[in-house]
Amino acid sequence: MIRSILLHGIVIAALIALEPMLSEYHHGNLARIMVLAVYATGYNILFGYAGLLSLGHAMFFAAGMYGCAMMVRLAEWSVGLAFIMGVACALIAGIVVGFLALRTIGVGFMIVTLMFAEAAYLTILYYNEYTRGDEGFTIPQAARTLMGLDLSDTTTRYFAALALFAAALITCAAVVQSRAGRVLVAIRENEDRVRMLGYDPFRYKLLALVLSAGMAGAAGAAYAVLFGYAGASFAGVQYSILPLLWVLLGGPGTTLGPLLGTVLMFYLVDHASGTIMPGLAALVETRFGIEAPGLASAWLLLVGVALVLLVLFAPKGLLGTVRARVIPWLP
Amino acid sequence: MAALAQLTATGLVKDFGGLRAVDIDAFTLNTGEIRAVIGPNGAGKTTFVGLLCGRFPPTTGRIAFEGRDITTMPAHERVALGIAYTFQITSVFGNLSLYDNVALPAQRRVMLDGGGDLRARAMAALDRVGLADKAGEIASAQSYGHQRLLEVAMGLALGPKVLILDEPTQGLADSEIAEFVTLIRDVAREATILLIEHNMPVVMALAEQITVLDGGRVLAEGTPEAIRANAAVQAAYLGG
Amino acid sequence: MNLLDYLPFDLPHPALLAAGLLEGTVLAAVLALTALGLSIVFGIMRVVNVAHGEFYMLGAVLAWFVTHQVTATVGGPPWLGFAIALVVAPLIVAAIAGATDWLVLKRLNYDPEATIVATIGLLYILQQLALTFYGPDARPVEAPFDFRVQLPWFGYSGYKLSVVAAAIVLLLAVWLVLTRTKIGLVMRATQYDRETAQAFGIPVDKVYMIVFALGAGLAAIGAVLIVPIQQAHYLMGGDPLLLSFIVVILGGLGSLKGTVVAALFIGLSDGLISTLYEPTLAKILATLLVAMVLVFRPQGLFGARAA
Numbered sequence: 001m002i003r004s005i006l007l008h009g010i011v012i013a014a015l016i017a018l019e020p021m022l023s024e025y026h027h028g029n030l031a032r033i034m035v036l037a038v039y040a041t042g043y044n045i046l047f048g049y050a051g052l053l054s055l056g057h058a059m060f061f062a063a064g065m066y067g068c069a070m071m072v073r074l075a076e077w078s079v080g081l082a083f084i085m086g087v088a089c090a091l092i093a094g095i096v097v098g099f100l101a102l103r104t105i106g107v108g109f110m111i112v113t114l115m116f117a118e119a120a121y122l123t124i125l126y127y128n129e130y131t132r133g134d135e136g137f138t139i140p141q142a143a144r145t146l147m148g149l150d151l152s153d154t155t156t157r158y159f160a161a162l163a164l165f166a167a168a169l170i171t172c173a174a175v176v177q178s179r180a181g182r183v184l185v186a187i188r189e190n191e192d193r194v195r196m197l198g199y200d201p202f203r204y205k206l207l208a209l210v211l212s213a214g215m216a217g218a219a220g221a222a223y224a225v226l227f228g229y230a231g232a233s234f235a236g237v238q239y240s241i242l243p244l245l246w247v248l249l250g251g252p253g254t255t256l257g258p259l260l261g262t263v264l265m266f267y268l269v270d271h272a273s274g275t276i277m278p279g280l281a282a283l284v285e286t287r288f289g290i291e292a293p294g295l296a297s298a299w300l301l302l303v304g305v306a307l308v309l310l311v312l313f314a315p316k317g318l319l320g321t322v323r324a325r326v327i328p329w330l331p
Numbered sequence: 332m333a334a335l336a337q338l339t340a341t342g343l344v345k346d347f348g349g350l351r352a353v354d355i356d357a358f359t360l361n362t363g364e365i366r367a368v369i370g371p372n373g374a375g376k377t378t379f380v381g382l383l384c385g386r387f388p389p390t391t392g393r394i395a396f397e398g399r400d401i402t403t404m405p406a407h408e409r410v411a412l413g414i415a416y417t418f419q420i421t422s423v424f425g426n427l428s429l430y431d432n433v434a435l436p437a438q439r440r441v442m443l444d445g446g447g448d449l450r451a452r453a454m455a456a457l458d459r460v461g462l463a464d465k466a467g468e469i470a471s472a473q474s475y476g477h478q479r480l481l482e483v484a485m486g487l488a489l490g491p492k493v494l495i496l497d498e499p500t501q502g503l504a505d506s507e508i509a510e511f512v513t514l515i516r517d518v519a520r521e522a523t524i525l526l527i528e529h530n531m532p533v534v535m536a537l538a539e540q541i542t543v544l545d546g547g548r549v550l551a552e553g554t555p556e557a558i559r560a561n562a563a564v565q566a567a568y569l570g571g
Numbered sequence: 572m573n574l575l576d577y578l579p580f581d582l583p584h585p586a587l588l589a590a591g592l593l594e595g596t597v598l599a600a601v602l603a604l605t606a607l608g609l610s611i612v613f614g615i616m617r618v619v620n621v622a623h624g625e626f627y628m629l630g631a632v633l634a635w636f637v638t639h640q641v642t643a644t645v646g647g648p649p650w651l652g653f654a655i656a657l658v659v660a661p662l663i664v665a666a667i668a669g670a671t672d673w674l675v676l677k678r679l680n681y682d683p684e685a686t687i688v689a690t691i692g693l694l695y696i697l698q699q700l701a702l703t704f705y706g707p708d709a710r711p712v713e714a715p716f717d718f719r720v721q722l723p724w725f726g727y728s729g730y731k732l733s734v735v736a737a738a739i740v741l742l743l744a745v746w747l748v749l750t751r752t753k754i755g756l757v758m759r760a761t762q763y764d765r766e767t768a769q770a771f772g773i774p775v776d777k778v779y780m781i782v783f784a785l786g787a788g789l790a791a792i793g794a795v796l797i798v799p800i801q802q803a804h805y806l807m808g809g810d811p812l813l814l815s816f817i818v819v820i821l822g823g824l825g826s827l828k829g830t831v832v833a834a835l836f837i838g839l840s841d842g843l844i845s846t847l848y849e850p851t852l853a854k855i856l857a858t859l860l861v862a863m864v865l866v867f868r869p870q871g872l873f874g875a876r877a878a
Contacts, residue, residue, distance in 0.1 A: 053684050100866050107619055107683050108865050111816065115862035118813065122855045179438055186424055186435055193422040196384065198410035198439040198489060241691055248688070281703075290704070298703050304695025311688045312678055 001177070004331045008173055011256060012166045019158055027154040033259075033266050034161040035222045036246070038168040040258030042215025043243035048252030049176055050208040051188030055110045055240050056117030057216055059097070062124065062235035063090040064217025066131060069230035072143050074130070079146045083221045090217020093120075094210040102205050114240070121235040136231025144225055157226050164222050165259070168215055173255045173331055175211065184208055185253075216243075238300075245303060248310045251319030255331045260318060265306070273299045334361035337523055338383060338414070338493055343392035345378055345547075352378045353389075353547045360493065365515070365524040367534045369558075370544035371567055376527045377419055379544065380495055383525075384416040385409045397492075411443055413492035417482040417499060419527075425471030432470055432481055433457055437488040456488035460514060476507040480514075487518065494518065495525045500533050512536050535559070543567070590727075592839060597731045597800070599838020600738035601793040603831050605811050606818035607745060608789035610830045613819065615762040615782045618681055621690040623790055624812025625697035626664050630791025631712075631803040632705050633660035638712050650715035653799070661791040668787030672780045681779070694808075701805040709807075714799035734796045741792060746827060758782060790815075813854070814841070817861045 015034070022030065039061055046052050068086030071077040077085070101112045125133045144151040151157055175181050187194045187201050195201055224230045233239070250261025277299060284290055310317070316324060323330040338360040345353040353375045360366055368376050382389050385406030394402045401409055410416075424432050430453060437453040457463045460480040465473070470481060479499060486494050496515075500508045508530070515524060515537055528534045534541065534555070541558045543550040545567045551558060558564055609623045634656040641652030671693060679685040719726040749755040761768045761778045769775050790811070801807070818837050822829030841853060
């Protein structure tokens with residue numbers, strides 16, 4: 001328990017200490033990473049701990065993003081209130097989806113969540129006049145202030161993202177080490193057995209899903225407010241797959257895995273788009289004489305390869321493997 | 332002493348597609364007794380018991396517990412009422428320690444009682460089956476016999492009124508079986524025992540009443556001596 | 572007093588209605604082939620292939636490459652290029668699928684969740700490779716023949732009608748193979764009871780590889796048939812995947828008859844609604860319908876409930 005508190009404390013402290021050393025570019029990157037890590041942490045609670053693979057989490061992220069951004073844009077709410085609205089929208093979506101989707105298991109659950117998310121994405125496109133569809137809309141800098149602080153300022157933005165991530169991390173750690181968290185993990189191992197020990201599995205799975213949705217929504221709302229943009233692409237399938245990838249890479253069922261996975265994938269893709277893929281494209285063209293016009297922008301190829309390799313060779317992810325081999329107490 | 336009906340089933344039928352797995356007109360389990368349910372393979376024993384504890388719903392019929400109709404009550408609520416079930420195939424949580432395994436049901440009992448000492452309850456359950464000294468060890472590393480005992484401990488940690496044991500001695504060594512019989516006699520002082528068993532010596536040693544199932548129906552019911560002498564039961568087991 | 576005046580919406584002109592129905596039939600024909608591929612794979616292997624749409628897309632893209640080579644490089648007529656593509660493209664796609672099954676899915680032991688994650692990865696790999704070598708543009712493929720059939724209100728493309736005919740022939744062929752041939756029997760035996768099939772000496776691994784390849788090949792054939800009507804584009808796999816899912820889930824996973832009926836239903840209604848009304852709304856309703864069917868009636872509208 002003490003080791004757990006120390007570990008999480010050190011990570012948060014490190015993120016704080018890192019701030020003054022970062023360039024402007026990396027300031028923005030890490031702020032983005034931390035917000036997305038909140039999304040991944042939420043996803044991890046459902047996938048890594050409850051053992052439910054959702055393919056539609058983008059709908060919760062988007063619920064938060066649009067719930068917040070539309071209130072700022074259309075109703076001119078303050079950031080604080082709009083943020084709460086965003087989270088509330090995501091929580092409601094989580095409850096509704098939970099009551100329906102949790103009647104299915106395994107593959108059925110995956111497809112149902114995928115379908116709901118697809119419907120949500122299409123609905124955002126359909127109500128184009130309010131949501132501006134794929135094009136999205138920006139939130140003016142003037143509106144993005146919280147308690148007098150300008151959220152578009154790189155330093156403020158960084159610490160706001162950090163505060164949110166810290167909250168998510170602590171919540172996750174508290175939940176998984178709590179009584180309810182233990183029941184959840186046991187449900188993942190053997191649901192029938194847990195039912196026969198007197199627990200209602202549905203209730204626990206619903207709680208996990210709603211909490212997961214709320215975190216995803218908080219991430220979405222924060223993203224809108226910190227980066228000043230909301231767009232339908234964040235509700236698309238890609239944004240449902242990405243947290244799965246981040247959590248798989250970092251280690252499902254570990255509290256710090258989501259952050260690690262998000263950081264690594266972000267910089268891998270960044271580096272790939274900037275250097276590796278164009279270099280590869282040039283190589284293919286010169287060495288093999290084949291024209292590869294799209295290779296430079298095909299960073300999703302890396303996502304695909306990473307998913308296949310992870311699921312084949314390292315389903316426990318990085319920290320999961322570390323926990324299995326070296327540090328058994330890793331939360 | 333007058334028998335007090337605790338768990339009853341009336342007109343209980345379970346169909347799986349075209350197969351009628353269970354068809355029992357009347358079954359009564361009395362408070363405090365040790366009842367064995369025996370029968371050849373495929374007789375429907377596990378299905379019957381599964382209906383009683385709510386793992387699946389009956390096609391038709393009524394189940395009552397202490398006078399209360401529980402036919403449509405979900406399994407986890409029946410457990411909360413006091414019906415505990417240990418699995419035929421060992422279903423302990425392999426990755427957890429023995430303590431963590433019993434802590435789960437113990438925790439549930441504490442939640443239901445609105446208070447109580449979790450640690451004490453969990454350790455008491457382990458102590459009852461003689462595994463208290465291994466509390467910190469991982470369940471999957473235990474011998475098969477010990478895992479079966481852990482299953483029983485998990486049931487005990489719930490503080491049940493009815494303890495349903497599904498082939499608990501299967502795979503145990505003789506010495507372990509003897510210890511098991513002693514344990515169950517001890518537990519029977521506070522809980523009603525419903526025992527599915529294939530091991531005849533265990534059945535004869537423990538049971539006060541025996542229900543024989545065959546083809547999903549009750550073939551015979553009575554004391555061990557009566558069942559032993561019953562020609563129909565012998566026929567069912569030995570193929571007549 | 573015209574009863575039609577009391578309807579709450581505008582009845583379309585009969586010609587428009589007929590056109591919508593015809594479009595829907597063509598769509599349904601190709602959809603039936605594509606969805607059948609997905610259904611066979613799930614029915615026999617119990618695996619959901621999320622990359623199914625990309626196999627479809629590959630079929631179309633490869634068809635473009637082949638026809639392009641034949642017409643532009645060698646100077647052959649369109650029908651020759653198309654004919655070769657119709658054979659070569661599905662075969663190549665089937666080979667890729669078979670290899671994927673052997674190298675990846677088999678290693679995962681066909682675990683349901685792991686397979687889905689792996690096929691999601693495969694989806695991105697195939698899609699992005701298409702983007703890499705084919706590029707982001709949509710390119711047309713010339714139809715092998717070009718005649719119009721004169722219907723009461725309008726002329727209709729003869730090629731589109733032949734697509735429907737071709738699809739019917741192929742569906743019948745698949746049905747015959749599955750029910751009348753030895754290999755079909757082997758496949759159905761493996762579906763019915765994998766362990767027993769293995770005990771009887773059936774090489775289940777190889778059967779699975781063939782089934783997976785067949786599923787992909789069917790999708791590819793559907794795409795080759797449709798590519799002269801639509802164009803080949805690296806993102807064209809998304810819609811067929813969604814529609815195939817809808818068809819297979821509504822029709823009941825693993826039910827051949829259900830798949831065909833559902834494909835007709837979806838194809839016709841999609842064709843009608845898209846011609847007459849707003850396609851996005853239709854899609855929203857369709858996805859929600861699939862979700863609700865899975866939640867409340869997981870065996871689909873035709874499949875048998877698992878015990």
